[in-house]
Amino acid sequence: MSEEDILPQQEKRVIQVRVNGIAYTAEAETRWLLSDFLRHTLHLTGTHVGCEHGVCGACTVIFNGAPIRSCLMFAVQADGGELLTVEGLAASDGTLHPLQQAFRQYHGLQCGFCTPGFLLATYALLQDNPDPNLSDEEIREAVSGNLCRCTGYQGIVAAVRHVLTQAKPELTVRGEPV
Amino acid sequence: MKPPRFAYHDPVTRSEVLSLLEDYGDEAKVLAGGQSLVPLLNMRLAQPAHLVDINRLPDLSYIREVDNGLVIGALTRQRDIERSALVQSRCPLLARAISFIGHAPIRSRGTIGGSLVHADPAAELPAVLQALGGHVRVESLAGSREIPAQEFFVGPLETSLTSQELLTEVWLPAAPAFSGVAFVEVSRRHGDYALVGIAAQLTMDKDSTITMACLALMGVAETPLRLYEAEAALVGKRPDEQLFNAAAELSITNLDPEADLHASGEYRRAVAGVLINRALHMAVDHA
Numbered sequence: 001m002s003e004e005d006i007l008p009q010q011e012k013r014v015i016q017v018r019v020n021g022i023a024y025t026a027e028a029e030t031r032w033l034l035s036d037f038l039r040h041t042l043h044l045t046g047t048h049v050g051c052e053h054g055v056c057g058a059c060t061v062i063f064n065g066a067p068i069r070s071c072l073m074f075a076v077q078a079d080g081g082e083l084l085t086v087e088g089l090a091a092s093d094g095t096l097h098p099l100q101q102a103f104r105q106y107h108g109l110q111c112g113f114c115t116p117g118f119l120l121a122t123y124a125l126l127q128d129n130p131d132p133n134l135s136d137e138e139i140r141e142a143v144s145g146n147l148c149r150c151t152g153y154q155g156i157v158a159a160v161r162h163v164l165t166q167a168k169p170e171l172t173v174r175g176e177p178v
Numbered sequence: 179m180k181p182p183r184f185a186y187h188d189p190v191t192r193s194e195v196l197s198l199l200e201d202y203g204d205e206a207k208v209l210a211g212g213q214s215l216v217p218l219l220n221m222r223l224a225q226p227a228h229l230v231d232i233n234r235l236p237d238l239s240y241i242r243e244v245d246n247g248l249v250i251g252a253l254t255r256q257r258d259i260e261r262s263a264l265v266q267s268r269c270p271l272l273a274r275a276i277s278f279i280g281h282a283p284i285r286s287r288g289t290i291g292g293s294l295v296h297a298d299p300a301a302e303l304p305a306v307l308q309a310l311g312g313h314v315r316v317e318s319l320a321g322s323r324e325i326p327a328q329e330f331f332v333g334p335l336e337t338s339l340t341s342q343e344l345l346t347e348v349w350l351p352a353a354p355a356f357s358g359v360a361f362v363e364v365s366r367r368h369g370d371y372a373l374v375g376i377a378a379q380l381t382m383d384k385d386s387t388i389t390m391a392c393l394a395l396m397g398v399a400e401t402p403l404r405l406y407e408a409e410a411a412l413v414g415k416r417p418d419e420q421l422f423n424a425a426a427e428l429s430i431t432n433l434d435p436e437a438d439l440h441a442s443g444e445y446r447r448a449v450a451g452v453l454i455n456r457a458l459h460m461a462v463d464h465a
Contacts, residue, residue: 010183030186033220052179053217054284066257066286072216073287076186077233121283144368145281 015079019044020088028075035059037075038085046086046116050147057146060117061085067124086116089123098166099123102159110150117146122160132165139164181219188231192317195232195344200319202228203341209233210253210292213284238291238346241265247312247351248272252291252344256303260285268352271310271359271379271392275302278361281369291345294330297337300371300397302361304331307348308402309377309394315347322346331401354390357381358465360457363396364449366440372397373441374449378457380412382465388412393457398435398450405429408454417462419455426454 010029017024019042026041033052038044038061050056052071059070062084089097099119102108109115125142139160140153148156189195199206207226209215210233218224232238238253241262248269250259259265260276279285279293279302293303294314307314313326316339330337339345353359363375374397381390391412393405408425415421435446 011186031181031183033180033216036180053220054213054280057281057283060283063286067283068286069213069283071220072212074181074186074212074216074231076188077231124282141368142282145283 013076013079015076017078017081017083019083020085030074030076032075033071034061034063034073034075034078035070037078038070038083041075044085044087048113048116050113050117055147056114056117057121057143058114058117060120060146062120062124065127067121084120084123086119089119097123098163099126099159102162103156106159106162107155108151108159109148109155114146114148114150118143118148118156121146122156122163125160126163130164134161134164136161179220179222181216182222182225184219184226184229186229186231188234190234190236192235192237192344192346193319195230195235196317196319196342198228198230199342199344202230206230206341208295208344210295211255211288212292213280213288214292214296214298232344243268243352244349247349250290250348250350252346252348253289254291256285256288256290256293257282259290269310269350270353270357271361271377272303272306272350274359274361275306275377278302278363278369278372278375284369290348294348295337295339295345297331297335297401298371299331299334299399299401300373300375301402302363302372302375302377302396305375305377305394305396305402306361307350308404309379309392310350311392311404312348312350314345315349316343317346318342318344324349328404333400353379354381356383356465357390358461358463360460360464362453362457362460364453374398374435374446374453376450376453376457378454378461380417380458380461380465382417382462386416388415388417393429393454395429395433395450395454398433398446403433405454412458417458422455422458425458426451429454 012027012029028037035049038047048058050058054069054072061070064081139157206228209229209231238251240251242249266273307327313324360378363372365372377394379392383389391409395403408429411425430451433447435443437443
């Protein structure tokens with residue numbers, strides 16, 4: 001007997017999500033990971049997929065206000081929810097978000113594969129606790145769930161430090177505030 | 179790496195969940211936060227025919243104070259527990275332990291019930307439940323029952339929950355006045371599962387005599403290990419280095435942790451002794 005015969009056909013559902021302030025309605029197989037749905041169905045390929053088991057942090061996005069691993073959630077679970085991905089950080093005219101600007105300025109990236117995850121993880125930190133006196137240890141804790149093989153992390157910590165110590169960092173994003 | 183095929187159910191009432199578990203039992207897995215289950219699905223180490231997603235249940239996420247402690251709904255996110263003032267004040271050991279779980283994005287999704295049912299012997303929340311002698315409430319169509327921690331953890335990734343039962347609530351006793359807590363672990367990297375860890379709570383009276391000790395080791399046995407002998411040795415005495423060394427020695431004498439590619443059994447045993455001593459000092463300092 002082949003797999004086709006013994007396994008149930010995978011159900012498809014129509015789901016609605018708001019991503020970066022834009023409402024999407026699309027079909028998803030119930031076993032599709034949110035990361036794959038974002039990339040393959042919505043063509044938002046800024047969310048990167050590294051390890052696909054929750055270790056590397058590259059696929060981190062903001063779901064209903066909290067940072068999550070999009071590879072550890074099914075797309076159907078996001079039905080009715082609100083997401084922020086890396087595409088939602090820059091302004092519509094292309095002006096970089098202060099975090100993106102700082103990552104560039106402080107060499108917080110090289111190859112860029114891990115960068116979307118770092119940006120969303122540090123975005124969550126800034127939403128949560130934008131204290132200019134955060135210790136380096138606290139910043140490191142906030143990015144401890146993200147792996148980078150290029151920078152050695154020093155530039156990333158410096159970039160976050162820079163944004164935190166700006167007088168009034170502009171942290172809102174295009175679309176709905178998350 | 180993509181999850182295998184399964185029938186997906188996302189019931190919105192508790193009775194629907196229990197009916198599904200009644201119908202599918204062994205063929206079903208409950209999906210709570212998914213931070214352990216989804217990696218297992220992605221790597222196809224688990225291939226359940228049915229996935230019962232409980233995230234749409236509205237009444238499984240809460241933290242409430244009761245007479246003798248806290249009750250926490252099974253679906254309460256670890257991040258919400260971490261930020262709860264009630265947990266900080268009434269059950270500081272839980273608050274301390276939870277920051278060691280994975281990383282912030284893991285704790286946004288991970289739930290207390292999911293972590294307990296997963297029952298990894300090196301995980302933080304099972305050690306806390308075991309140390310404090312808490313219990314869990316489980317429900318099935320047949321009714322509901324309470325399972326004390328020492329009967330809940332049966333083996334590595336194995337509990338006494340039947341496949342028809344859903345863990346719905348966790349009870350943890352409140353820390354008495356003059357209690358100090360410590361949670362210490364050694365892991366290869368921050369956020370990884372611990373090689374060895376310890377959850378400790380010491381209660382003292384006004385003369386600095388220890389009146390109650392709650393200790394559990396993680397990562398050294400098939401389940402989180404309550405240290406009853408060491409607890410008995412500590413109670414009624416005043417804290418000092420000699421006493422703590424004796425408690426550590428007593429705890430590791432019969433300890434025979436398994437080796438894996440991260441650490442030898444010998445190393446784990448030695449670290450356990452050091453961590454017990456360290457945690458006891460920290461708990462006294464915080465009392």
